[in-house]
Amino acid sequence: MLSRPSFISDEAIAHAVAAHWLPDVAEIVYLPWGFGAHHWRVAGGGTTLFVTLDQLEPRHTEATLEAAYAGAAALAAAGVDVVCAPLPARSSGRFTVGVEAGALSVTPWLDGRSPTEEEANRPRHVREVEAALATLHRATPPPGLRHWTAQVGPEFAGELRARTARPWTSGPLAEEARAAIAAHDAAITRWTDRYLELADLAHSRRDQWVTTHGEPHNDNQVVGACGLKLVDWESLALAPRERDYADLLAAGAGDRLSADPAMAELFALDWRLSEIAEYARWFAAPHTGTDDDHTALEGLYEELRQVTAPGPPGPP
The missing domain is CATH 3.90.1200.10 (Aminoglycoside phosphotransferase (APH), C-terminal lobe)
Structure with missing residues (x-):
């Protein structure tokens, strides 16, 4: 989305990422990309993550979104190289974490860009x-x-x-x-x-x-x-x-x-x-x-x- 979400702050996103994926968060930058979800770049300790906040209803439930991202991770583990797979949360092993009115997920930061x-x-x-x-x-x-x-x-x-x-x-x-x-x-x-x-x-x-x-x-x-x-x-x-x-x-x-x-x-x-x-x-x-x-x-x-x-x- 072009605009930051009004219902959650960058600090809250950084806190959730630190709690579940990257303990030493040092930087968070909102990315006005795409349409439908909100995105951030979060970095710390030599690691950079691409963070996505998907809103749920009416397109998703927590269960359907978790199943989709878990499925993508399973495809990558099976050798489907085209998949940029989500990373599991440290404590739960789940691929989504509920925050405010949505679900947070992360993937590795890719060295590249989207084609025009x-x-x-x-x-x-x-x-x-x-x-x-x-x-x-x-x-x-x-x-x-x-x-x-x-x-x-x-x-x-x-x-x-x-x-x-x-x-x-x-x-x-x-x-x-x-x-x-x-x-x-x-x-x-x-x-x-x-x-x-x-x-x-x-x-x-x-x-x-x-x-x-x-x-x-x-x-x-x-x-x-x-x-x-x-x-x-x-x-x-x-x-x-x-x-x-x-x-x-x-x-x-x-x-x-x-x-x-x-x-x-x-x-x-x-x-x-x-x-x-x-x-x-x-x-x-x-x-x-x-x-x-x-x-x-x-x-x-x-x-x-x-x-x-x-x-x-x-x-x-």
């Missing part, structure tokens, strides 16, 4: 990501790996229609967001119907599901001395392999991937509808017009612009 969208679309990089995902998809699923489930149900479009029927007064961007969602009611209804039809098809083929990252786009890649690593494993799940293919299909790798068009469409809709649901919650709740709020509004408009057949989605 332009760099990520270059043929050589696309082939590297293809190979990394092929390795992940061949991996034996770790114990306790959750199964992908539909992000919205048959009531989604109707409930959203009811919620947007009256003005929102929750913040400076609320009414603009509400009006944009309400204007796309017919498309959201159509997308939801098609999505649930495809989700049923996917579940009928569960014997073909594989271990998937869920969001392996360029912002969740790090390249450098470490090679190519995938970070942010909170969406780890057993699912159709096309769940990981959105950016690769957009980059023209479809012929090599042999992606099922129906499953590619499913996960384009999966991203779109889950994003719309998240932005509806965001702007119906109190907000003040921060940089994160404006980024969220841009993301909402990006998803609502997809009024034709759903192509491969991208991060907001």
Whole structure:
């Protein structure tokens, strides 16, 4: 997130990291990176950690987030080199620690950077990501790996229609967001119907599901001395392999991937509808017009612009 969390201080984060991972914390720096979680660099005693604070509801529970990060660690231990794995807490061996309204996790600090969208679309990089995902998809699923489930149900479009029927007064961007969602009611209804039809098809083929990252786009890649690593494993799940293919299909790798068009469409809709649901919650709740709020509004408009057949989605 671009803005620091209002509900917890850097000092509280440093205290939790010292208590569970790095006793001699000497420095903490907030990192205005990504969108959805908060991040810090914490250093001390010659060690540097990348610290993530994931908020829980509605996307996660403590149990599902712990299972995802434990699964990533198990994959790394099994030799899946593309995984940048979380580190276990010293006392409990768990990979998450509850703090305030979220769960804290840490990984080693990687010597590298995330590629830009332009760099990520270059043929050589696309082939590297293809190979990394092929390795992940061949991996034996770790114990306790959750199964992908539909992000919205048959009531989604109707409930959203009811919620947007009256003005929102929750913040400076609320009414603009509400009006944009309400204007796309017919498309959201159509997308939801098609999505649930495809989700049923996917579940009928569960014997073909594989271990998937869920969001392996360029912002969740790090390249450098470490090679190519995938970070942010909170969406780890057993699912159709096309769940990981959105950016690769957009980059023209479809012929090599042999992606099922129906499953590619499913996960384009999966991203779109889950994003719309998240932005509806965001702007119906109190907000003040921060940089994160404006980024969220841009993301909402990006998803609502997809009024034709759903192509491969991208991060907001």
